[in-house]
Amino acid sequence: MIDRILASRQSQLALFALLAFAVPLLLSGNRYFAFIAGITLVHVLWASGMNLLYGYTGLMPLMFAGIAGISSYLVVGLTSIGWSFWLAMPVGALAASLVGVVLGLPALRLKGFYFTLCSLVIQTVITLAFVYFVNLTNGDTGISQIPLPTLPGGASLHGLPYDLVLAALAVIGVFVLIRLVDSGFGRRLIAVREDDELAETLGIGVTRQKLTAFFVGSLYAGIGGAFYTPYVGFISPRSFDVLISLNVWLMVAFGGRGTIWGPVIGAVLLAPVPFLLQDYYMIKDVVYGLLIIGVIVLLPAGIVGGLVRRPKPDPEIVPATVGEGAR
Amino acid sequence: MSDATLIILLSTLTTGLMLGVIFSLVAVGVTIIYGSIWMPNAANGQFFLLASLFVWSATVSFGLHPAFAALLVIGASVPLSYLLEATLVRRFYDVPNRNISYFVLTLGITQILAGIFSITYGVWSDQFQIPPIVAGVTMIGPFPIANNRLAAMLIAGALLAALFALLRYHKYGRALRAVFQNRDAAALRGVDVRGIYRMSFVLGNAVVFAGGVLFACAYSFDLTVAWTMAITAFAIMIIGGPGSVLGALVIGIVFGFTQAIVSIFASPTVAAFSYLGAMLVILLFKPSGLFAR
Amino acid sequence: MTRHMSTAVLAAALVAAAAGSAAGQESVKVGFVTELTGPWAFFGSSCVAGLKLAESTLNPAGKRKLEFVTIDNQTQPAQAVAAARNLDVQSKVIALSGPTSSDTALAMYGYAEQNKVPFVVPVAAFPQLTKPGTRYTFRLEPNAAGWGYAIVQFVAKQKPGAKIALVYSDYALMRAIAAGLKYQAPKSGVKIEPEIIFPQGSNDATVQAAQVRAANPDWVVVIGAGGFDNTLTNQLLDIGIKAEQIIHPFGITTQVKNWGKRSVGSLYGTFFDANLPELTAEGKKFVEDFRAANKRQPSYVENYCYVTAQVIRRVIDADPGAGDDREKFRAGMAALNTKESTSNIPIAFDKNGARKEYMYFMQIQDVTEDGYKSKQVYYTEWDPEVIPVYELVK
Incomplete structure (x- = not known):
């Protein structure tokens, strides 16, 4: 009975929405745990965006954090010259999406893993640029005391209401992803992921699909980056460096790429780790590394991909062509 | 030509060569492993650093002669590679999209090594320097160069030449290339594919270790060198064409000279931007790399 | 009692x-x-x-x-x-x-x-x-822009109209020191040439060291970070810059030890040193x-x-x-x-x-296995807002 209810995506989404809103409410007495929950919700959004690209399109963009950073710096810059956050946020996110499309161009020529390596270098360039253009970004010093978004009436968005906004964003993000994946666009993306030459001969415009995926995925990165910024109150190039990209990607791989809920679970499990292990700094990195190795050795398709679907290997999660095709 | 101009010219030449041979060594190590096993070793930067740090410990803490320490550390990479191969690498040889699996795996190893370094070496010092293998300075015209750097450069050059000869003319090299090109066909012709895989993993890591050791001889370093080197090696491999040793060699040298030359005319930061930018442009026009076979 | x-x-x-x-x-x-x-x-x-x-x-x-x-x-x-x-x-x-x-x-x-x-x-x-x-x-x-100010004070006192080369890594701290130095230099009649910035992750400075030598400055202010600080110093010395010409804005123990015996005579700034007389x-x-x-x-x-x-x-x-x-x-x-x-x-x-800010300048006397010796050559103190630090560095 419960199985059947949970089988439909609507009820899964409803359950997720319930949890996403309930957790900040339950934790509202402790701003520290509420803060961790808020950061986790931003990561749910990011992981869903990364999932569209990595899970459904088969592209592994390690410049994801850099794109989020572009939106973040733009929003901070625009609000500092007097724009409202609510105007700056869509502008920043859209600009990040456009940059994401441009940076996705190599993916049209490079297949699978070659694009991953290329994106690693792109991310490095973005980080170098954040450090180098001191006048725009304040270099590696970072920007402190970022003002909170103001609400109509002059009050600022903070505390529980901010957490709930983040919860709403995460829910909307997952909802949009479900709609996209279930649409014709989603099926075309999977076709591209499985074999883009075949997809091309079937009349699917591979270029258009990939660039659209980059636009949407980068939009997730950008919106997440815009809301993350005032929430934390501080950004620097290291807030958006390659390690952050790798972390978001790991959440997708860990949870199960190409499934809706895998990356969400990955984000929920991994995003709080650095905060909860704060007292165990001696072993934190080693534990994290062992966790990664454990998953890839024991659950190569991720938690959801490995546990839930073990009986019958799903064609969705065996993308044999990723990577080996560049010659 | 005035002395000042000559000094700048010669310094550019030696810097380009020095950085070039180190970059080449690491990129060759990375490309041998990627080209055969499809393993993009994200931990290569940490392996490189591991070698540098071990030489530092052996010389500074245990008082060994740097040359002896260097050989010891490069030798130590062999059992280490065998161990990793037997426990973690081997199990993915037949996985369909194993390059992604390997990437994740080596990220895990990176995390573990970085964590260990940060609570050991990271607490012991903020910078590491090993005593010179050869002391003194040689004058090339008006330009003084430390004998130690000169030695590191020559050894790296000799290693590269030996590697190139090995891969070109030796039986192992031919078998390796056969596996590079087509694993199944090579297996049909009686090549021991798994043996070649293991051999490549061991050889590739030994080369990366040698790069780390020579780097530590020529420069002071700290823990941040790991990521810089990992990214640089990947960039060189992509431009040169994954699996192409010649590509890694040539592009490594080009990278070294780019960094040296551009920084005369513009700032060193522009130099970093310029070669990463060049990489993106090349990728757009020749995605399989300049020296792809 | x-x-x-x-x-x-x-x-x-x-x-x-x-x-x-x-x-x-x-x-x-x-x-x-x-x-x-x-x-x-x-x-x-x-x-x-x-x-x-x-x-x-x-x-x-x-x-x-x-x-x-x-x-x-x-x-x-x-x-x-x-x-x-x-x-x-x-x-x-x-x-x-x-x-x-x-x-x-x-x-x-x-x-x-x-x-x-x-x-x-x-x-x-x-x-x-x-x-x-x-x-x-x-x-x-003391704030870093002030350190730059103090270096110029020191140099101007040693040799009016001196020329210094400024080489530094692109980190916030180093940029702040450089900003203070560049602000004060013209006011104290000190020339800066050349000024070279290294991006984070640099390994080699031989070419830049050659440029510094070609400019023939009285002092070289070296502001590096981590391992590169040491490489930079070594390569300047390799190419013929004298130890006495090098000024490090700060020196912690590992740095001074790694600069080593060949840096005897070099100067560094600090706010506390085991060798201070008082x-x-x-x-x-x-x-x-x-x-x-x-x-x-x-x-x-x-x-x-x-x-x-x-x-x-x-x-x-x-x-x-x-x-x-x-x-x-x-x-x-x-x-x-x-x-x-x-x-x-x-x-x-x-x-x-x-x-209220202050800085000591020390000159390295000897570097041994278990430490180093240096002597105080200059002390200065100043009001934090003697230069517009908060406008120089945003």
Whole structure:
């Protein structure tokens, strides 16, 4: 009975929405745990965006954090010259999406893993640029005391209401992803992921699909980056460096790429780790590394991909062509 | 030509060569492993650093002669590679999209090594320097160069030449290339594919270790060198064409000279931007790399 | 004397009784968020080593217990903010302290000022930590733009009209030093040529060293970070720059040891050095104890963290209420007028939480296996706003 209810995506989404809103409410007495929950919700959004690209399109963009950073710096810059956050946020996110499309161009020529390596270098360039253009970004010093978004009436968005906004964003993000994946666009993306030459001969415009995926995925990165910024109150190039990209990607791989809920679970499990292990700094990195190795050795398709679907290997999660095709 | 101009010219030449041979060594190590096993070793930067740090410990803490320490550390990479191969690498040889699996795996190893370094070496010092293998300075015209750097450069050059000869003319090299090109066909012709895989993993890591050791001889370093080197090696491999040793060699040298030359005319930061930018442009026009076979 | 003590004991007992109903004999907690892992781990760990020495004498019988809760920030600003929030909300600390890196300190600065938590910065030199309008942040270390100012003062005094080459890594701290130096140079008739910036992650500086030599400057100001600081110095010496021509704006023990014997004659700036002639008895004991515990001599990083603990103790001793009330603690910091126990340098903060600033210049005399010798060649002090530091470095 419960199985059947949970089988439909609507009820899964409803359950997720319930949890996403309930957790900040339950934790509202402790701003520290509420803060961790808020950061986790931003990561749910990011992981869903990364999932569209990595899970459904088969592209592994390690410049994801850099794109989020572009939106973040733009929003901070625009609000500092007097724009409202609510105007700056869509502008920043859209600009990040456009940059994401441009940076996705190599993916049209490079297949699978070659694009991953290329994106690693792109991310490095973005980080170098954040450090180098001191006048725009304040270099590696970072920007402190970022003002909170103001609400109509002059009050600022903070505390529980901010957490709930983040919860709403995460829910909307997952909802949009479900709609996209279930649409014709989603099926075309999977076709591209499985074999883009075949997809091309079937009349699917591979270029258009990939660039659209980059636009949407980068939009997730950008919106997440815009809301993350005032929430934390501080950004620097290291807030958006390659390690952050790798972390978001790991959440997708860990949870199960190409499934809706895998990356969400990955984000929920991994995003709080650095905060909860704060007292165990001696072993934190080693534990994290062992966790990664454990998953890839024991659950190569991720938690959801490995546990839930073990009986019958799903064609969705065996993308044999990723990577080996560049010659 | 005035002395000042000559000094700048010669310094550019030696810097380009020095950085070039180190970059080449690491990129060759990375490309041998990627080209055969499809393993993009994200931990290569940490392996490189591991070698540098071990030489530092052996010389500074245990008082060994740097040359002896260097050989010891490069030798130590062999059992280490065998161990990793037997426990973690081997199990993915037949996985369909194993390059992604390997990437994740080596990220895990990176995390573990970085964590260990940060609570050991990271607490012991903020910078590491090993005593010179050869002391003194040689004058090339008006330009003084430390004998130690000169030695590191020559050894790296000799290693590269030996590697190139090995891969070109030796039986192992031919078998390796056969596996590079087509694993199944090579297996049909009686090549021991798994043996070649293991051999490549061991050889590739030994080369990366040698790069780390020579780097530590020529420069002071700290823990941040790991990521810089990992990214640089990947960039060189992509431009040169994954699996192409010649590509890694040539592009490594080009990278070294780019960094040296551009920084005369513009700032060193522009130099970093310029070669990463060049990489993106090349990728757009020749995605399989300049020296792809 | 005895009467004083008994009054003190009585006062302490009264305070304890007064506090008893609400807080009991709870210790005063201070959150110490610092770099125990990540690229800056060496500085954070050194700082904690200094703090540890202070802690051994920090809680004599009869005084309310002062406790430091140390959390690693992974040299990540976002983690530093999270840790600050953790200590503020969970541990209910009276104040925050700890960071040794400018970006983590700046991230915590934002949190402290927004949430009205007193923040005592031991070692982070970025000027904006004490910018106008700062209320809750107090910093012991002079700001980095000021260091640049001090270097020019020193050079101009040695040789009017001197020419210096400026080479530095592209890090916030180094840029701030360079900004102060570049501002003051024309005012003091000092020429800068050439000026070379290295991006983070640089390995080689031979070509730039050749350019420096070609320009034939009187001094070379070398501002490197980590391993590259040493490579840069070595390559300048390799190419024929004399040790006496090199000025390092700062020198901690590992740096000086790695510069090595060939750098004998080079100059470095500092705020505390084991070789200073006028250390107090406690200062000398601190140096010896630190050397015994850590097998190297302490430098200014360790000293500032040692002193930070004592400063906090003094604020709580002066006003017992400061242990339970952040506003009172802040007022206590603002009103503080004391001296560093190790060197007798005065500590008092201006309206922005900046100190009256000062700097020593030392010349390296000898470098051996277990330490180094250097002698003080110059001392200067200045008002933090003698140059427009907060406009020079945003």
